[in-house]
Amino acid sequence: MNPKFHIYQNSPLSLIIDHILQRYHEVHRMQFANILPLAEQCAKCDDFPTQLLPFLQAFSVDLENHLQKEEQVLFPLINAGRGSMATMPVRVMMMEHDNHQVALSQLADLTNNLTLPENASSEWQQLYEILQQFRDDLLDHIDIENELLFPRALNE
Numbered sequence: 001m002n003p004k005f006h007i008y009q010n011s012p013l014s015l016i017i018d019h020i021l022q023r024y025h026e027v028h029r030m031q032f033a034n035i036l037p038l039a040e041q042c043a044k045c046d047d048f049p050t051q052l053l054p055f056l057q058a059f060s061v062d063l064e065n066h067l068q069k070e071e072q073v074l075f076p077l078i079n080a081g082r083g084s085m086a087t088m089p090v091r092v093m094m095m096e097h098d099n100h101q102v103a104l105s106q107l108a109d110l111t112n113n114l115t116l117p118e119n120a121s122s123e124w125q126q127l128y129e130i131l132q133q134f135r136d137d138l139l140d141h142i143d144i145e146n147e148l149l150f151p152r153a154l155n156e
C-alpha cells in the first residue's frame with residue numbers, strides 16, 4: 001500500500017471518505033478551475049502543443065463525471081454500511097481509474113513529460129506546475145481508493 005495511507009488503515013470509512021472529498025475531489029476541482037483558463041491563454045502561444053487544450057477539456061469533463069458518480073452513488077452506499085453490495089460500482093470506478101492513468105501517460109506524451117521550452121511564458125510555467133501537482137494528487141487519490149477504501153468497503 002502507498003505508505004502515505006498507513007495512518008488511515010484502521011480509520012472509519014466515513015472519515016476516509018471525508019478526507020478523500022476534501023483533499024482530492026475539492027482540490028482537483030480547484031486545480032481544473034486554474035488549469036483550463038491557463039491552457040486557453042497558452043494555446044495562443046507559439047509552440048504550445050496543439051492537442052493539449054482539447055485534451056485537458058475532455059479530461060476535466062471525464063474526471064468530473066467520475067467524481068460525481070462516487071459522490072452520488074458509491075460513497076453514500078459505503079457511508080450507509082452497504083459497501084459489500086457495491087461490487088459493480090467499485091468495478092466501474094476502478095476501470096475509470098485505469099482510464100485516468102492512461103490519460104496521465106497521454107499528458108506526459110503531449111507535454112514531453114511536462115518539460116517547459118526555454119521561452120515559456122509565465123502562464124505556461126504556472127500551467128505545468130499545477131499539472132504536476134494535479135498528476136501527483138490524482139495518483140495518490142487513485143491509490144487511497146483502490147488500495148484502502150474499496151477493499152475495506154467490499155469486505156465490510
Ligand SMILES: [Fe+2]
Binds near residue numbers: 067
Ligand atoms: Fe474519488
Ligand SMILES: [Fe+2]
Binds near residue numbers: 066070097142145
Ligand atoms: Fe475515484
